[in-house]
Amino acid sequence: MIRLDNATKVYKRGARPALDSVSVEIERGDFVFLVGSSGSGKSTFLKLILREERPTGGDVYVAGRHLNKLSAWRVPHLRREIGAVFQDFRLLPNKTVYQNVAFALQVIGKSRHHIQSTVPEMLELVGLSGKERRMPHELSGGEQQRVAIARAFVNHPPILLCDEPTGNLDPGTSVGIMRLLDRINRTGTTVLMATHDDEIVDQMRKRVIELRGGQLVRDQDRGVYGLERV
Amino acid sequence: MIRLDNATKVYKRGARPALDSVSVEIERGDFVFLVGSSGSGKSTFLKLILREERPTGGDVYVAGRHLNKLSAWRVPHLRREIGAVFQDFRLLPNKTVYQNVAFALQVIGKSRHHIQSTVPEMLELVGLSGKERRMPHELSGGEQQRVAIARAFVNHPPILLCDEPTGNLDPGTSVGIMRLLDRINRTGTTVLMATHDDEIVDQMRKRVIELRGGQLVRDQDRGVYGLERV
Amino acid sequence: MRLRFILGEVVNGLRRNGTMALSVVLVTFVSLMFVGAAALTQMQIDQLKDDWYGKVEISIFLCPENSRNERCAEGAVTPEQEDAIRGVLEDGALAGLVQEVYYESREQAYDKFVANDDEGIWSSLTADQMQPSFRVKLSDPEQYQVVADATEGLPGVDVVRDQREIFSELFRFLNAATVVAAALAAVMLLAAMLLITTTIRLSALSRRKETQIMRMVGSSRSLIQMPFMLEGAVAATGGALLAVAGLFFGVRYLIEDWLRSSVTWVQYIGTQEVWSVAPWLLVIAVGLAAIASLVTLGRYTRA
Amino acid sequence: MRLRFILGEVVNGLRRNGTMALSVVLVTFVSLMFVGAAALTQMQIDQLKDDWYGKVEISIFLCPENSRNERCAEGAVTPEQEDAIRGVLEDGALAGLVQEVYYESREQAYDKFVANDDEGIWSSLTADQMQPSFRVKLSDPEQYQVVADATEGLPGVDVVRDQREIFSELFRFLNAATVVAAALAAVMLLAAMLLITTTIRLSALSRRKETQIMRMVGSSRSLIQMPFMLEGAVAATGGALLAVAGLFFGVRYLIEDWLRSSVTWVQYIGTQEVWSVAPWLLVIAVGLAAIASLVTLGRYTRA
Ligand SMILES: Nc1ncnc2c1ncn2[C@@H]1O[C@H](COP(=O)(O)OP(=O)(O)OP(=O)(O)O)[C@@H](O)[C@H]1O
């Protein structure tokens, strides 16, 4: 599903590489935690997969596409196969919950009929039925993140990327989000999640990929956050 | 040092209050954790103290001033007695470490001489000697947060407010930041820190104030993050 | 669905950057007014040239009696001299340049003069005191100097006059007006382009969140960029329409209503000339917006 | 320290919003050009009025012999009639309005005429055919109609003419030009103000982080807002200076060099009039910037 072959990313000529010949393969249906301290390259890893950045070395394959050779006008097609969730939710503040989720379908040209049938279904999956008409600021952080996940997943992409989705949430709320991601993973979706949250990683016991200074230092099934705990 | 008397904040008429008649007193030299789930009103609590927002009910006293009656042009004087640190660091990206810290002194009109003697001292306190000329993007997250703390504390304010200062940091780095805040607290500075990080709260064993839906539900010396753990 | 979405975004963007959009409209308006005014002035000049140069004749005044002019020291023109002059004009070297030669006798000149003297100030003038003249119509009015040179020295010729001289000063003034209008138009067009660029940038900045989300969910680049381009185009077109309206009413009231009734001897341009300029102004407005979009969008809404 | 800081921020802001600042400069430039042009046109009109109205006279042409005009059916004016007319002008009701009366005899009129007829076309004209006339200078040139009415019907008077009529059409044109320039100036000033507003807003947005930090560390409100206000003022002043330069060179080349040598019978304004307008343009520019700042800053950089 996702394969990096010696992928390297140098942002500024001469700077230390943000990602340093990382090779890793993620299969369809995997649930993978991406851990590492601040600046270790987690977000860069995810950006390469989304083709927000291009590798300066090595190859990246996602959903059967060789991203190094993907032309700019085909990028939107790639993005439709990937859902993305971020720490800061990124909801449109002047649109309701329903409109925020529907927006993702509108802009890729889905019919109104399709939207009207899919969105409520998705809101039910993430547990927000009955709150369709709320505005983002009328929701708790956990609820806002559920809306963001609904928007990322409403198109049923085979891949879901999450960059510290629980970073702004308290431990109780974070657990709820992890349960939701686990449920989505069980439908066969590949989930790749960058996180700092050691408790969650230790509790879920999924595959863990650890980066340090841009290099892959650990790839462990049913792993924990850090080998040496602080 | 800080006193709230039935302080209430309603952002939008008719909306649920973000802070609901909270009364609390914090003495000079205290170290207080402000906990609560997302949307419980932690940031609002801090904003009232900074007079970024005005209470819609009750009274707020900070450093001997009655903020309800403080005129707008005196607010800068209040702010000079309060240092503030945020989750997203808020450094100026095109200024060096040294310039970022010096900026806080420049804009309140300190002499060049004063700046040249104070800034290096402060950078040493937070452990950044030798990195004066780095740009923010050349620093790790923990180092960036140290710069932000240095900037907040360079004027030696009696109060330091921190809104989730470790939210973007991994557990190892967070511990370093907490040690620094503890050291600052020992110099007699009142530290008030809003956080989600249960590990840190449980480990430090300081006074804990818990908000839930805008109401104060707990005020405990040497407390832990949550009474019922998830 | 998509069309509604794009139009909604355009309306949104224009409302959000209202003052900015309004400035674009005003500046485009004024700049295209100048472009239009320069074009219309040139059209007016062309029209006047066609009109007057076609009408004007060369007048070859012949010697009267007792003239103070040295050339006429030998007395009034004789019929032989008149024939010789007519010969030069109708045959000889000038034949190709001359379209028509018309002889105005003393009596004819007197009748014309009396007809123009409404108040009778010159009542005591007699036909004898008028000069006979040849009125020559040229086939190419620009060749005036050749004809003047060839006839000026002939015996019996007093002076040669070309009505065109009267107008050349006016044409110089109108040409200067065109240059000033064009210069102002250039400055203003530059300002308009900078403004459209900034509007698009501002719009892109204020909708960073939307476009970021659109990119993330895989919306096509054209759908992302379309609203911004349309916004600039709509504002610029608004300015162009205002400019056309301004020119229309300007020509209507200043030229058709006022000048045409107060200075009647001139053939003026009218509102139909405004209509012929209008499409060009729209083209310029849309072109401006397109260039500004190309310059800006690549950087601010990468896919 | 603070001054350096503020200036640094201003330079920074202008550089960061370069295209925007440039648009402000250009639009202020053009708008103040119009303000200045309107003012200069009015000054020119005033000057012409002073100049011409002071010079122009009323000409009362007296009857010649054999006039075709009915009023002179009784033949040429007699000396008694002339005295009567002079009496009306110098004593009687008109005495207060008339400054000077000058009698032009047939011979004097003939001499003036011959002097103007360089080419000798009118050589056969004799002094007898000229009309004698009274040339009247008024103490208040606006009172022309009163004098004309009082003299027109007197026996021996052929026609009364006022040179002012020739100029009134020109003044109407110049006044219309002032109105057009003022209207364009108003539109452009509006655009300039919107632009300065947007520039300040844009600048505030692009420096949100700085101002947020400044507020947090307790910098005074005036220090936060000063750079934005100065930015607008600097850009507007730049525009004003360009406008002054534009007017200066416009007057220098169009009026002093060209018109003054090609149409010589007019008293023109010169560059010293531009200098008297210049301070006002600067005041307008700074005023614009101040108003725009007041409108914008409250909202975008609250303390
Ligand atoms: N756009 C960019 N331009 C230049 N350098 C960048 C850019 N983005 C990231 N970097 C650098 O690349 C390195 C890795 O950054 P990255 O954001 O991938 O880390 P991360 O693991 O996501 O950290 P965090 O936990 O703080 O989110 C860092 O040193 C960072 O400074």
Ligand SMILES: Nc1ncnc2c1ncn2[C@@H]1O[C@H](COP(=O)(O)OP(=O)(O)OP(=O)(O)O)[C@@H](O)[C@H]1O
């Ligand atoms: N500027 C604002 N306008 C309107 N409502 C607001 C505003 N700021 C906060 N709120 C609302 O006030 C409530 C409390 O918000 P606050 O930011 O204080 O919570 P918090 O405890 O800091 O949450 P978090 O852990 O997510 O930072 C929330 O319901 C929020 O939606």
Ligand SMILES: [Mg+2]
């Ligand atoms: Mg990251």
Ligand SMILES: [Mg+2]
């Ligand atoms: Mg908060």
